[in-house]
Amino acid sequence: MRSKTExxxxxxxxxxxxxxxxxxxxxxxxxxxxxxTLRFEVPDASDVNVFDTWIDNIIDQFTKNGLLNDQLFAQxxxxxxxxxxxxxxxxxxxxxxxxxSNNIIDATIAELASExxxxxxxxxxxxxxxxxxxxxxxxxxxxxxxxRDLVSLGRAGFSFKMAKKIVYALDPENIDKDDGY
Numbered sequence: 001m002r003s004k005t006e007x008x009x010x011x012x013x014x015x016x017x018x019x020x021x022x023x024x025x026x027x028x029x030x031x032x033x034x035x036x037t038l039r040f041e042v043p044d045a046s047d048v049n050v051f052d053t054w055i056d057n058i059i060d061q062f063t064k065n066g067l068l069n070d071q072l073f074a075q076x077x078x079x080x081x082x083x084x085x086x087x088x089x090x091x092x093x094x095x096x097x098x099x100x101s102n103n104i105i106d107a108t109i110a111e112l113a114s115e116x117x118x119x120x121x122x123x124x125x126x127x128x129x130x131x132x133x134x135x136x137x138x139x140x141x142x143x144x145x146x147x148r149d150l151v152s153l154g155r156a157g158f159s160f161k162m163a164k165k166i167v168y169a170l171d172p173e174n175i176d177k178d179d180g181y
Contacts, residue, residue: 007040008054015058016067025073026059027099033058074100074108082112085127087157088120124158125175128166135172 014036015029024032037051062068074095081091088109095105112119129136133149146167153163169175 008057011036011040011051011054012058012061015062019062019067023073023076024068025070025098025100026063026068029062029068030055030059030099070100071104071107073098074104075111078108078112082119082123083126085123085125085130085156087123087127088112089157093157120158120162124153124156124162124166127153127156127158129172134167135169135175 011033015033018024018029018032022028033055034051037055040051059068077095077098078091081094086094091112092105092109095108096102116122128134128149131152132138133145133152134142137145137149139145149167150160150163153166154160166175
C-alpha cells in the first residue's frame with residue numbers, strides 16, 4: 001500500500017501529465033483523476049472521501065496556477081468547432097458534455113455571435129464545404145442528393161430552413177457573401 005502523500009503526489013503528477021497532453025476542462029480533469037484513484041487503496045477506512053479531497057485540492061491548485069481555466073478552454077473549443085462548421089447548438093452540447101457551466105457557455109456563444117451576423121449560417125456554409133454538400137457537391141446530378149444533404153445538415157444541428165437554403169443554392173462562390181438573409 002502506498003503512503004498518503006505518495007499517492008497524492010502521484011495523482012498530482014498524473015494530472016500534470018494529462019494537462020501537458022490535452023486541453024481539459026475542470027470536469028474532464030476531475031474524471032481522469034477519479035478514474036486514476038481506482039488503482040489506489042483507501043489509506044484510512046474511516047476517511048472514504050479522501051480521494052475526492054485530494055482531487056479538489058489538486059484542481060484548486062491547478063486553477064490558481066493557471067493550468068486549468070474553463071473559460072479559456074470553452075473559447076478555444078468553441079472556436080475550433082466553429083471553424084470546422086459545427087452549429088451553435090452542437091457547440092453548446094459538446095461544451096455541456098465537457099462539464100462547462102451554462103454561464104461560461106452563454107458568454108462564449110455570445111462572443112461568437114458578436115463576431116458574425118449569423119454564426120450558424122457561416123458554420124453551415126463551412127460544414128457544407130467540408131462535406132461537399134449542396135452547391136459544393138462535385139457531382140453534376142445534385143438533385144439525386146438533395147434529401148441526403150438536407151438530412152446531413154439537420155443531423156449537424158442546422159435548421160431545416162437553413163439547410164434548404166444551402167442545398168438549393170446555385171452559386172458556391174456567392175453563398176459566403178450572403179450572411180443568411
